[in-house]
Amino acid sequence: MTFRATVLTLFPEMFPGPLGISLAGRALADGIWSLEARDIRASATDRHRSVDDTPAGGGPGMVIRADVLAAAIDAASPADDPRPRLLMSPRGLPLTQERVADLAAGPGVVIVAGRFEGIDQRVIEARRLEEVSIGDYVLSGGEIAAMALLDACIRLLPGVMGNAQSGASESFSGGLLEYPHYTRPQVFEGRAIPDVLTSGDHGKIAAWRRAESERLTAERRPDLLRKR
Ligand code: SAH
Numbered sequence: 001m002t003f004r005a006t007v008l009t010l011f012p013e014m015f016p017g018p019l020g021i022s023l024a025g026r027a028l029a030d031g032i033w034s035l036e037a038r039d040i041r042a043s044a045t046d047r048h049r050s051v052d053d054t055p056a057g058g059g060p061g062m063v064i065r066a067d068v069l070a071a072a073i074d075a076a077s078p079a080d081d082p083r084p085r086l087l088m089s090p091r092g093l094p095l096t097q098e099r100v101a102d103l104a105a106g107p108g109v110v111i112v113a114g115r116f117e118g119i120d121q122r123v124i125e126a127r128r129l130e131e132v133s134i135g136d137y138v139l140s141g142g143e144i145a146a147m148a149l150l151d152a153c154i155r156l157l158p159g160v161m162g163n164a165q166s167g168a169s170e171s172f173s174g175g176l177l178e179y180p181h182y183t184r185p186q187v188f189e190g191r192a193i194p195d196v197l198t199s200g201d202h203g204k205i206a207a208w209r210r211a212e213s214e215r216l217t218a219e220r221r222p223d224l225l226r227k228r
Contacts, residue, residue, distance in 0.1 A: 003033040003157055004083065004108030006076050007146050008069070010051060010115050012037035014143045024151055027160045033108075035150075036076070040064070043072035052116055059117075066120035069112065073127050077110045085129050087112045087119070088142030088149070092131030095149060097172035099132075103149075104156040111149065113142030169209075175228040176217045179209035 007015060015037035016028060027033055041051050045068070052062040077085065086109055093099075103109055112119070112129060124131070134145045155161055171178040182193040196208045217224050 001107070002031055003104065003106075003153065004036075005033060005150055006036045006038060006083075006108070006110045007113060007143070007150075008038050008040050008072050008076060008111070009113040009141075009143055009146075010040050011113075011141070011143055012039045015147075017147060019147055019150060019154070023160055024154045027154055027157060030159070032157050032159055033154055038072065038076050040069060040072045043068050043075060045071075055117060061117035063117050064114065064119040066123040066126070069119055069123045070127060073110070073112070073123070081110065082106075083108045083110050085110045085112070085127060086132045086149070087124060087129035088114060088134070088145035089118065089131040090133050090136070090138050092133040094133050094135065095152070097152070097170075100149070100152040101156055104153040109150075109153070111142075111146045113146050115141045172224075175224055176213040177221060177224070179212040179216070 009015070016025070016035055019025065019035065020028065024033075028035060041049055044051050050065075051068050052064050055061065055063050073085070077083065084103065084106065088111060123129070132145075132149065134148050139145055169178065182197060186193055186198075194208070196204050199205070214225075
């Protein structure tokens with residue numbers, strides 16, 4: 001089953017962009033996922049093809065119009081579309097690996113990428129857009145946020161990652177950050193690979209990795225430990 005991604009944006013030429021190379025790009029070429037970047041402006045109706053207007057109540061910037069965006073959403077996604085409709089937004093719930101895995105297990109996503117000050121509140125309500133944030137900072141547009149979300153989903157699709165195991169031990173799966181990695185050379189600028197990793201004792205290696213994961217998580221992300 002193909003994971004179908006539709007992105008509504010004022011800058012469709014930004015896609016597939018980085019999603020066209022490496023893992024995600026190969027998976028796109030292989031039909032494991034599909035991507036449709038649709039221009040919101042194609043749904044503008046006035047002579048000037050305007051998509052935005054000044055904020056009601058005053059203040060800086062411009063706001064994407066509800067009527068234009070609703071028409072764009074309706075053209076991209078019929079009422080019985082089973083895919084969740086997401087709006088990239090700093091006001092949304094922060095994206096988690098758990099939510100990513102959830103989305104990756106579904107039929108795909110319809111994503112609205114905002115621009116300017118954001119979009120008219122009424123279209124969020126009328127089209128039931130779920131606001132999703134990729135972190136507590138402000139980007140100039142939702143496209144890069146949409147790419148981050150899609151990238152995180154795509155690498156979890158069956159057949160995308162070379163080693164199916166690598167998803168299971170990663171940061172956040174199991175609520176911990178990942179343990180440190182090492183590879184050749186055996187000694188780098190006087191630093192050796194920890195002995196346990198070259199001991200061949202798989203029980204000891206697993207215990208060391210687990211302890212490192214817990215130590216790093218306690219040090220850097222005590223909030224994750226509290227959540228577990
Ligand atoms: N005025 C808004 C910010 C608008 S930024 C506010 O203060 O909340 C313009 C667009 O960039 C947003 O509509 C959204 O689609 C996107 N964006 C910015 N920061 C984001 C973030 N942290 N996560 C997801 N999308 C973001």
